[in-house]
Amino acid sequence: MRVSQLLIPTLRETPADAEVISHQLMVRAGFIRKAAAGVYNFLPLAWRVVKKIEQIVREEMDRQGGQEIMMPIIQPAELWQESGRWDVYGPELFRLKDRHGRDFCLGPTHEEIITDLVRGEVSSYKQLPLLLYQIQNKYRDERRPRFGLMRGREFIMKDLYSFDRDEQGLDVSYNKMYAAYTNIFSRCGLVFRPVEADSGAIGGNDTHEFMVLAESGEATVVYCPAEPCGYAANSERAISPPDLPAGREEPAPVQEVSTPGSRTVEQVTAALKVGPDRIIKTILYETEKGMAAALVRGDREVNEIKLQKALDVLRLEIAGPEAVTKATGAPVGFAGPVGLKGMTVVVDTEVEAISNAVCGANKNDTHLINVNPGRDFSWHKCTDIRLVRQGFPCPNCSTPMEEARGIEVGQVFKLGTKYSKVLNAVYLDEKGISHPIVMGCYGIGVTRTIAAAIEQNYDQNGIIWPLAIAPFHVIVIPVSNKDELQMETAERIYRTLSEDGVEVLIDDRNERPGVKFKDADLVGYPLRITVGSKTLAEGKVELRHRRSGLVELLREDELTGRVRDIISAC
Numbered sequence: 001m002r003v004s005q006l007l008i009p010t011l012r013e014t015p016a017d018a019e020v021i022s023h024q025l026m027v028r029a030g031f032i033r034k035a036a037a038g039v040y041n042f043l044p045l046a047w048r049v050v051k052k053i054e055q056i057v058r059e060e061m062d063r064q065g066g067q068e069i070m071m072p073i074i075q076p077a078e079l080w081q082e083s084g085r086w087d088v089y090g091p092e093l094f095r096l097k098d099r100h101g102r103d104f105c106l107g108p109t110h111e112e113i114i115t116d117l118v119r120g121e122v123s124s125y126k127q128l129p130l131l132l133y134q135i136q137n138k139y140r141d142e143r144r145p146r147f148g149l150m151r152g153r154e155f156i157m158k159d160l161y162s163f164d165r166d167e168q169g170l171d172v173s174y175n176k177m178y179a180a181y182t183n184i185f186s187r188c189g190l191v192f193r194p195v196e197a198d199s200g201a202i203g204g205n206d207t208h209e210f211m212v213l214a215e216s217g218e219a220t221v222v223y224c225p226a227e228p229c230g231y232a233a234n235s236e237r238a239i240s241p242p243d244l245p246a247g248r249e250e251p252a253p254v255q256e257v258s259t260p261g262s263r264t265v266e267q268v269t270a271a272l273k274v275g276p277d278r279i280i281k282t283i284l285y286e287t288e289k290g291m292a293a294a295l296v297r298g299d300r301e302v303n304e305i306k307l308q309k310a311l312d313v314l315r316l317e318i319a320g321p322e323a324v325t326k327a328t329g330a331p332v333g334f335a336g337p338v339g340l341k342g343m344t345v346v347v348d349t350e351v352e353a354i355s356n357a358v359c360g361a362n363k364n365d366t367h368l369i370n371v372n373p374g375r376d377f378s379w380h381k382c383t384d385i386r387l388v389r390q391g392f393p394c395p396n397c398s399t400p401m402e403e404a405r406g407i408e409v410g411q412v413f414k415l416g417t418k419y420s421k422v423l424n425a426v427y428l429d430e431k432g433i434s435h436p437i438v439m440g441c442y443g444i445g446v447t448r449t450i451a452a453a454i455e456q457n458y459d460q461n462g463i464i465w466p467l468a469i470a471p472f473h474v475i476v477i478p479v480s481n482k483d484e485l486q487m488e489t490a491e492r493i494y495r496t497l498s499e500d501g502v503e504v505l506i507d508d509r510n511e512r513p514g515v516k517f518k519d520a521d522l523v524g525y526p527l528r529i530t531v532g533s534k535t536l537a538e539g540k541v542e543l544r545h546r547r548s549g550l551v552e553l554l555r556e557d558e559l560t561g562r563v564r565d566i567i568s569a570c
């Protein structure tokens with residue numbers, strides 16, 4: 001194809017509303033244009049990338065026995081009411097009415113639709129296992145859509161659902177999908193890591209997320225560097241053995257001490273000359289069930305996902321200064337568990353083990369020393385609510401763990417019988433006994449994978465596409481359109497490569513070479529062939545690798561073979 005005829009509207013300026021690099025580069029390189037907040041047009045280059053990722057996904061799903069189907073985007077409210085999610089899904093669900101006033105939603109996910117389909121069509125164990133998938137637009141009415149394709153309100157997903165007789169069958173399906181996902185992201189040329197994850201709102205038991213590692217990632221991944229241990233988890237979910245003292249000290253009597261202006265752990269540590277592992281940090285939260293206090297050691301942070309589970313609440317927000325003063329009688333920085341009333345108290349396992357601890361006195365500029373959990377205060381729950389960070393010991397092998405940022409591009413879930421029970425999707429076994437079908441669901445954010453690929457592969461000049469998902473492999477650039485020899489040679493190379501099945505573009509625009517080179521780097525074609533008078537005088541052309549910057553001078557008759565070798569190596 002010819003650049004002069006393709007819609008590739010590149011921009012020199014960075015768009016003002018684009019915060020992350022993938023969004024900036026996709027707009028600047030002419031891949032996407034906004035239609036509404038979080039809703040985008042995909043221009044020819046972007047659509048080619050979408051199709052390539054979809055093709056890789058499709059091949060790997062089919063290889064594992066997946067059957068591609070297409071379900072409706074518009075879903076009737078009745079099914080969501082039957083599963084109980086119509087009311088709990090919240091404002092992220094795009095809701096609409098038809099002309100008769102009947103409620104519908106735009107599908108954010110398809111558990112209800114597919115379970116309804118399967119309960120109507122599957123009745124016998126002979127029809128199981130079944131793996132059904134689709135690649136389709138999904139909708140989520142984000143409060144604040146941002147980051148371009150990273151967090152849109154309309155996005156493309158592959159979702160596969162597995163249907164099995166029992167847990168063992170589910171394990172087989174789950175492992176198939178885990179393997180397929182590993183192949184997919186490897187084939188896309190991405191650096192990624194599967195991690196244990198929290199099951200969140202969809203519900204379920206086992207789940208892994210596939211994270212593309214990138215500095216800009218919103219998620220934190222904690223992992224064990226020791227081989228072959230390989231423990232890796234989303235920090236929301238990560239666990240680490242508690243750091244417990246060898247024994248209890250003789251409890252001393254509680255004392256009030258004056259700590260003027262000491263609000264933070266660092267300040268209290270300095271004022272009272274105690275280690276942060278002696279300090280009990282008390283953090284107050286507001287929930288739909290009222291106030292709650294979370295107690296962790298001074299050198300720890302609260303994992304709010306774990307806390308939310310411990311409290312069994314949907315809403316969890318740090319209490320504001322007014323609420324803290326109202327609940328404790330003291331300004332922020334001096335809350336403590338002794339005498340604290342009117343709230344649910346959750347104590348971290350490590351806090352329960354501290355002897356003669358320091359904590360806030362619920363009184364301005366005052367702390368308590370020699371506080372002993374159990375003797376001086378009680379709690380509703382004692383459990384692990386710590387946020388695991390870099391350096392914490394691995395739960396499997398105790399090696400200090402490391403941290404990385406990641407972008408979630410895929411997730412595999414064991415749903416079990418959560419949906420089949422409420423929607424009554426059952427099968428009959430050999431003896432005619434009825435059982436709920438055991439389900440799993442497996443998603444890949446196709447458009448998000450594009451954004452993640454860019455977040456992981458760019459430099460100051462633009463995108464650096466992994467070859468397998470690049471919109472085109474090669475661009476041929478004649479330096480001067482006015483030079484007949486250059487144009488003839490460039491056209492001939494373009495034709496030869498096209499006929500050879502290489503995805504090649506020719507930049508035939510009557511532009512200055514600098515403009516053509518800048519655009520080529522911005523769009524990120526993996527290979528650039530430059531036809532200029534200097535090298536032509538020696539009978540050669542220049543082949544430049546976008547990623548390494550490596551330049552090879554080749555005769556025209558060597559070129560096709562070399563390009564073919566590079567492409568087939570990916």
Ligand SMILES: [Zn+2]
Pocket residue numbers: 224225226229230231394395396397398399
């Ligand atoms: Zn380990």
